[in-house]
Amino acid sequence: MGNDNGVDDQLDAVTSVSVHYTSTLSSLHLRKAKLMFFFSRYPSSTILRNYFPDVKFNKANTAQLVKWFSNFREFFYIQMEKFARQHLAEGMRSADDILVDCDSEIFRALNSHYNRNNQLEIPASFCFVIQATLREFFKAIQDNKDMDPSWKKAIYKIIARMDDQIPEYFKSVQWMESLETNI
DNA sequence: GGCCCCCCTG
DNA sequence: CAGGGGGGCC
Numbered sequence: 001m002g003n004d005n006g007v008d009d010q011l012d013a014v015t016s017v018s019v020h021y022t023s024t025l026s027s028l029h030l031r032k033a034k035l036m037f038f039f040s041r042y043p044s045s046t047i048l049r050n051y052f053p054d055v056k057f058n059k060a061n062t063a064q065l066v067k068w069f070s071n072f073r074e075f076f077y078i079q080m081e082k083f084a085r086q087h088l089a090e091g092m093r094s095a096d097d098i099l100v101d102c103d104s105e106i107f108r109a110l111n112s113h114y115n116r117n118n119q120l121e122i123p124a125s126f127c128f129v130i131q132a133t134l135r136e137f138f139k140a141i142q143d144n145k146d147m148d149p150s151w152k153k154a155i156y157k158i159i160a161r162m163d164d165q166i167p168e169y170f171k172s173v174q175w176m177e178s179l180e181t182n183i
Numbered sequence: 184g185g186c187c188c189c190c191c192t193g
Numbered sequence: 194c195a196g197g198g199g200g201g202c203c
Binding site: 030064067068071 | 195
Binding site for chain 1: 186188
């Protein structure tokens with residue numbers, strides 16, 4: 001196939017700099033994955049492979065990367081449910097009253113988790129996704145749908161359709177390494 | 184079987 | 194976050 005996996009350094013097609021290939025996901029890869037979450041909550045394994053050009057993928061590290069996003073989603077949804085219940089407890093009546101922007105408490109909670117060092121300017125679309133998710137949880141709980149053991153499934157389905165395109169620059173190994181400096 | 188997702192746990 | 198288990202889908 002002309003795919004020399006034994007070679008450590010090859011030329012990056014875009015930046016023309018040498019890329020060190022690895023099969024081990026680093027803390028930098030993790031940091032980058034978290035930033036990707038702002039755009040996509042449900043990236044497919046093929047998309048993930050494309051966005052980590054410096055990784056020599058195999059079954060194990062692919063599963064690991066996919067698992068990361070699963071963990072990201074868990075934290076995300078737990079926060080959503082918590083805040084939705086909080087709004088109900090505070091007497092909010094309509095889901096339409098839920099408005100999320102970059103100053104919202106829920107936003108700060110998520111930002112500190114996925115974007116600790118503020119290395120990325122969060123896309124407005126993410127605030128919209130948070131707001132939509134919050135409203136779905138709010139309505140479901142308000143309608144007592146949480147009595148159903150699998151009541152969250154319907155919400156997951158809706159949110160899964162709200163993924164956005166991940167910017168191309170995420171594919172740049174050079175960009176990823178710049179995240180290391182910005183600590 | 185293999186892949187993916189969620190749940191629960193530590 | 195990683196491990197392990199369960200269930201769904203092709």
